[in-house]
Amino acid sequence: MNKKILVAYGSKKGSTAEIAEKIGETLRQKGFQVDVLDAGKVKDLTPYSKIILGSSVYIGFWHKKAVLFLKKNIEALEKMPVWLYICGPTGHENPIEQIKGRFYPKSLQPVIERIHPREITCFGGKLVLKTLNPFEKWIVKNVKAPEGDFRDWQAITSWANTIKE
Numbered sequence: 001m002n003k004k005i006l007v008a009y010g011s012k013k014g015s016t017a018e019i020a021e022k023i024g025e026t027l028r029q030k031g032f033q034v035d036v037l038d039a040g041k042v043k044d045l046t047p048y049s050k051i052i053l054g055s056s057v058y059i060g061f062w063h064k065k066a067v068l069f070l071k072k073n074i075e076a077l078e079k080m081p082v083w084l085y086i087c088g089p090t091g092h093e094n095p096i097e098q099i100k101g102r103f104y105p106k107s108l109q110p111v112i113e114r115i116h117p118r119e120i121t122c123f124g125g126k127l128v129l130k131t132l133n134p135f136e137k138w139i140v141k142n143v144k145a146p147e148g149d150f151r152d153w154q155a156i157t158s159w160a161n162t163i164k165e
């Protein structure tokens with residue numbers, strides 16, 4: 001009954017990982033035992049009763065460690081409560097409105113339908129041009145994605161607080 005919550009993440013430049021840490025901290029404050037782990041480092045889901053998975057989004061695709069985590073653990077995840085979040089859009093517009101319903105690429109639809117997550121949400125991301133390689137810079141310029149940190153920590157904490165049963 002007193003199993004732990006796992007917050008796993010796939011993150012390239014760290015902003016999705018920091019959101020995972022914030023969710024973990026929020027849940028710990030509510031008395032839950034929580035592990036926050038890189039999705040690629042999770043070996044076994046048996047210690048956990050709830051799973052939260054976060055992924056960064058790059059050119060519409062989820063981080064490969066988040067995708068592998070879902071695929072590798074699909075049989076266990078089908079039987080557990082799962083919450084998903086993505087971290088991506090930059091700019092001052094509401095991130096959920098920005099993605100226009102595209103929470104995941106079409107290729108992930110069968111997996112996500114099998115897992116039937118309790119919820120999937122989207123948080124604003126962080127873009128620092130000096131950390132990008134020339135190709136990434138080119139893409140970001142092309143889509144005119146604004147530079148900055150658009151993570152809304154209050155929205156993240158509020159969402160984490162909705163995670164119960």
Ligand SMILES: Cc1cc2nc3c(=O)[nH]c(=O)nc-3n(C[C@H](O)[C@H](O)[C@H](O)COP(=O)(O)O)c2cc1C
Binds near residue numbers: 058088125
């Ligand atoms: C090359 C590139 C492509 C991106 N493509 C998308 C995208 O398709 N959709 C989106 O919402 N955000 C996109 N982003 C924004 C990232 O998702 C955002 O910077 C996020 O915070 C990165 O997470 P990470 O720090 O965990 O890697 C892109 C960023 C870069 C640099």
